[in-house]
Each structure stands twice: as C-alpha cells, then as structure tokens.
Amino acid sequence: MSAAAQAKRLRGDDLEVVVLDRGRHTSYSACGIPYWVGGEVDGPDALVARSPEEHRRRGLDLRLRTEAVGLDLAAGVVHARDLDAGTDLRFGYDHLLHATGAVPVRPPVPGIDAAGVFGVQVLDDGQAVIDHLAGLPDGARGVVVGAGYIGVEMAEALVRHGLRVTVVDKAPEPMTTLDPDMGAMVHREMECLGIDVRTGTGLLGVETGADGAVRAVVTEDGTLPADVVVLGLGVRPATGLAREAGLPLGDAGGVRTDLRMAVPGHEGVWAAGDCVEVFDRVSQSWLHVPLGTHANKQGRVAGTNLGGGYATFPGVVRTxxxxxxxxxxxxxxxxxxxxxxxxxxxxxxxxxxxxxxxxxxxxxxxxxxxxxxxxxxxxxxxxxxxxxxxxxxxxxxxxxxxxxxxxxxxxxxxxxxxxxxxxxxxxxxxxxxxxxxxxxxxxxx
Structure with a gap:
C-alpha cells in the first residue's frame, strides 16, 4: 500500500492504480498483534494506520478478498479470483508490483493443522487466537513453538491471559538473531515470568482429542499438554506466483530486485516487502529479512519509481x-x-x-x-x-x-x-x- 499510495501521489489522475489483496484489512501493524492479543493494545482498529475506505478516497482502486492466482508476464495480465463471489477476474497492466509478503512456517508434522493451532501473521489470526483463548478454562496450558520475536512476544501474551506457558525451540537458546550467550539472558527472564523454556528440543507432532482440537504437543523432550498452540517458527517468502511466472529468486527463496526494486530482466515488473531478498551491507550477501521497516521503505522506493521519480533502496544492516x-x-x-x-x-x-x-x-x-x-x-x-x-x-x-x-x-x-x-x-x-x-x-x- 505504501507503493500504491506513493505512485498515486506523484502521478495523480495520470495513473490508474489497482490493488489486489486476498485479505480483509489494509495498512496495519502486524508487529502489534502480540500486544493486542496480550491486552496491552486495543484492537484491531488501533493497529490500522489507514483503512480501505481512506485508500479509496485517495484514488486507489482497492479490491479486497481478491486473490491473484496467476501472472502472464508476456501478455501483461494478472489472473485473479474474487474469493467471496467465486468468480474469475483478469487485470491488464503496464507496471506490476509483486508485494505478496511472507507466510508463517508450518512444519510438516502430524496434527499441525488441528483446531487450536495458530500462526500469527494477519489481523484475522490475532482475532482467532483471542476468540480461542476466551473459551479456555482456568489453568489452561499454552505451547509456543519457536522462540524468535513472535514466539517470545506471544508467550508473554499468553501469560497475560493466565495460561501456563511452555516455549519449545530447536536452538540452544531463545532469539537466534542473538548469540547464545546473549540469548541465555532472555531465557532467564522468560523463566522469571513463569514460562517453561525448552531449548534444544524439536517438534514431532500435535495430538488431538475426539473433537479434532489440539490436546498435546509431542516434542523430542516428551509430550506437553496443550489447549492452544502458537507457531512462532518464522516466515518464508510468499513467492509461489513469482516462481510459476519465472521471476528470479535468490537462495533464500525471495524475489531478487535491483536498487530501484525493479525485477531484472522483466521490464515493468517490480517487487517489494517480505517477498524479496535484501542486500546486507556488512556481509555483502543477499538475505531474507522480513521486517516492516524495510517493507515500508521498499514500497516507497518502488512507488516513487512507478510514479516517474527516482529512488533506491540501499540495503540493510539487520537492525x-x-x-x-x-x-x-x-x-x-x-x-x-x-x-x-x-x-x-x-x-x-x-x-x-x-x-x-x-x-x-x-x-x-x-x-x-x-x-x-x-x-x-x-x-x-x-x-x-x-x-x-x-x-x-x-x-x-x-x-x-x-x-x-x-x-x-x-x-x-x-x-x-x-x-x-x-x-x-x-x-x-x-x-x-x-x-x-x-x-x-x-x-x-
């Protein structure tokens, strides 16, 4: 949306901007979802920076609940589907911005899709967790799989709801973006809050009851009773469309772009956000670093170039x-x-x-x-x-x-x-x- 808004701002009526999104919301802070779940922030409206109606008033043709299902780069066409009406749609373009984001990692283990197992990425996910927690009895147990940013934040959110919480992670310490000696400090603080932290332990499966809902999590360290499971195993680039269309992908699975966020070898095609790889200025390597700070900057760069201006995204240092x-x-x-x-x-x-x-x-x-x-x-x-x-x-x-x-x-x-x-x-x-x-x-x- 930052790209669409910027391009429209620069070109005005000279540029028709159509935005397709399969979701129900726009321009919201996904990073704020754990704080909403934990009750520190009112939501979901508090997390929305700009509503669909505001975007439309600014001249964007925004189509929610509309999923892009295919890209015909040679013809300059996006094939899409209206998820509510069940109809197929076709959109021609002169310029295409691929900004499909990322999807939570769901390990291929038995029971992972059971009721009561949640990823946390979009506002609907946050609401689903809150609704599920409201139906749990006193003394309920929660298991968080993964001890990265989302994992530790969601563990704290579950504690705020009165759950007995266990965090399971394969790594030797929480927060693998830190070195283990620094992660050990995070480990100790989590335990001080009453969280049972099980590191060096992999997930083997999810057990369910007769109703199909989660009842326990099976790990390499034993079976843990669970009334709710939150997956915090990180995300991967959502690049299925890009791969099928033949756009270049890097080693981390993200779309490769140049400094202007243009996709090399594909005139008029741009990419930005959590679906792309970024250049690390320190290691001089390409990485997938899915952060809202980068996504917003990349969107503004892409929108500036789409709008006839000139801007570049100079890389990251993984802050x-x-x-x-x-x-x-x-x-x-x-x-x-x-x-x-x-x-x-x-x-x-x-x-x-x-x-x-x-x-x-x-x-x-x-x-x-x-x-x-x-x-x-x-x-x-x-x-x-x-x-x-x-x-x-x-x-x-x-x-x-x-x-x-x-x-x-x-x-x-x-x-x-x-x-x-x-x-x-x-x-x-x-x-x-x-x-x-x-x-x-x-x-x-």
Whole structure:
C-alpha cells in the first residue's frame, strides 16, 4: 500500500492504480498483534494506520478478498479470483508490483493443522487466537513453538491471559538473531515470568482429542499438554506466483530486485516487502529479512519509481528490537555465527553497565556485546540486552555500522549525557572502547 499510495501521489489522475489483496484489512501493524492479543493494545482498529475506505478516497482502486492466482508476464495480465463471489477476474497492466509478503512456517508434522493451532501473521489470526483463548478454562496450558520475536512476544501474551506457558525451540537458546550467550539472558527472564523454556528440543507432532482440537504437543523432550498452540517458527517468502511466472529468486527463496526494486530482466515488473531478498551491507550477501521497516521503505522506493521519480533502496544492516517481560533486546549487524560464515576475523567486546547513572533510583543493568574486524577495526555488529532504557541504544550502533565506522572512531562520538539517561560514559562508548582495546597489539604499540 505504501507503493500504491506513493505512485498515486506523484502521478495523480495520470495513473490508474489497482490493488489486489486476498485479505480483509489494509495498512496495519502486524508487529502489534502480540500486544493486542496480550491486552496491552486495543484492537484491531488501533493497529490500522489507514483503512480501505481512506485508500479509496485517495484514488486507489482497492479490491479486497481478491486473490491473484496467476501472472502472464508476456501478455501483461494478472489472473485473479474474487474469493467471496467465486468468480474469475483478469487485470491488464503496464507496471506490476509483486508485494505478496511472507507466510508463517508450518512444519510438516502430524496434527499441525488441528483446531487450536495458530500462526500469527494477519489481523484475522490475532482475532482467532483471542476468540480461542476466551473459551479456555482456568489453568489452561499454552505451547509456543519457536522462540524468535513472535514466539517470545506471544508467550508473554499468553501469560497475560493466565495460561501456563511452555516455549519449545530447536536452538540452544531463545532469539537466534542473538548469540547464545546473549540469548541465555532472555531465557532467564522468560523463566522469571513463569514460562517453561525448552531449548534444544524439536517438534514431532500435535495430538488431538475426539473433537479434532489440539490436546498435546509431542516434542523430542516428551509430550506437553496443550489447549492452544502458537507457531512462532518464522516466515518464508510468499513467492509461489513469482516462481510459476519465472521471476528470479535468490537462495533464500525471495524475489531478487535491483536498487530501484525493479525485477531484472522483466521490464515493468517490480517487487517489494517480505517477498524479496535484501542486500546486507556488512556481509555483502543477499538475505531474507522480513521486517516492516524495510517493507515500508521498499514500497516507497518502488512507488516513487512507478510514479516517474527516482529512488533506491540501499540495503540493510539487520537492525531489530524487541522485548520480553521487562527485558529489552536490540541487535544490529553480524552475530558471531554470521561473522564466521562471512569469513571475517573479529574480536568480541563485552561489558555490563547501567541504563542511567548508577546512583539514580531508576538505574537498571544492561549488557552490550560488540564485534569488530581484526586489522581494520571496523564495527561488524552489536547486541544489547537489558532493562528499561537499554534497547534503543542499538540505533547508535546501527548508525555507526551504516557509516562503516571503526570502534576506535566510536569512542569519540559526542553522545548525550544526564544522570537520568546514562552514566557519564554511556554503555555504547564503554563497549566501543573495550573492543578497541582488544584490537591493540600486545604492549599497546
């Protein structure tokens, strides 16, 4: 929708914009669904930035409950189906934007499609979970499969509903976007909230009762009773249409585009959002990084170009932020696993500091981990885990990373200071200095 709105804004009546979407809603925050389920946010209307009616008033021909089922690139035609009327439709185009997003991963195990097993991606998913939770008795049990962003956020949401919650994940620690030593802090905080965290444990199947509804989850660590199961195993690019039409896909399964979000070799075809791969500026590799921040920027870039202007999407550094319970989590750039895969030699700096001056009543702990390249001293990545006031510090690291700064250069950055906000040496500066010291030759020469 950001692409459609931008193109229409630039070209006005000179451009007819038709939007097809099989869903019932537009321009909403999928990232807010766990907070709506948990009762922290009223919804779903609170999560909608712009309604279908608002888009139509701005001149967009928006067709909801209309699913694209085939692309004829040679003829410049999209074949679609009206899901409510059951009729087939045909749309010609001069320019086509492929923005089909991503779909939750559902592992191929027995019982995975049983009633009471939910993925969480669209507003209808959130409503389905809320409706299901409303019918559960006191003392009900929930199992969350996967301990990534959605998994840990949904685990907390289920706790807020009074459920006894178990999280199951194949990885050694929650949040595999962090290194395991930082993920271990998330693990401990989840357990403090009463969540049973089972790591290193794979999903084998889902058991159902006579009514076909979920009753238990079978794992490598045993069988867990369950009245509701939430899948938080991540997403994959929704590129079935693209593959069938012959659009180029990368190793991660997403559509490949150039800097303008145009699909190479296919004049008039563009792609953006969670269905595409992005270029990582640090590792110099193509990845699937499905985040709303990137999707909105890519949409605006594509819309600008569709509208006759010029814009580019310069890539990503994998910055992300989340929270679980009272713990804030931020990361940017490469983890140790990523750095090894990319072939970097690196050092690791670790520090523990406080969110404010240590003598302030609100002071809480935070941990920072920094990776820097041996030889150049260039920042490669950073992770922050701590309590209130911690995580947004990751944006300083992200800015330094974007501009290819060294950790030594970072030690001189002019960051703000006042006792209610940071120590006189902010945790960012301390971590950069500690890492820069590790890069010095023995004896400091």
């Amino acid at each position: 992300a932020i989340s929270k679980v319970c009272g713990l804030e989590i931020g990361r940017t750039g490469l983890t140790e696993r990523d750095a090894r895969a990319a072939g970097f030699r690196y050092v690791v700096g670790r520090i523990e500091s406080t969110t404010t001056a240590g003598y302030m009543p609100a002071a809480r702990s935070l941990h920072v981990k920094v990776l820097a390249e041996v030889g150049s001293g260039r920042l490669l990545g950073a992770q922050v885990v701590g309590f209130e006031g911690s995580a947004k510090r990751i944006d300083v690291f992200a800015t330094a990373l974007w501009n290819r700064m060294t950790v030594d250069e970072m030690t001189g950055m002019d960051l703000s200071y006042a006792p209610p906000f940071s120590p006189v040496w902010d945790a960012v500066l301390i971590a950069a200095r500690k890492t820069a010291d590790l890069l010095q030759p023995p004896g400091g020469g």
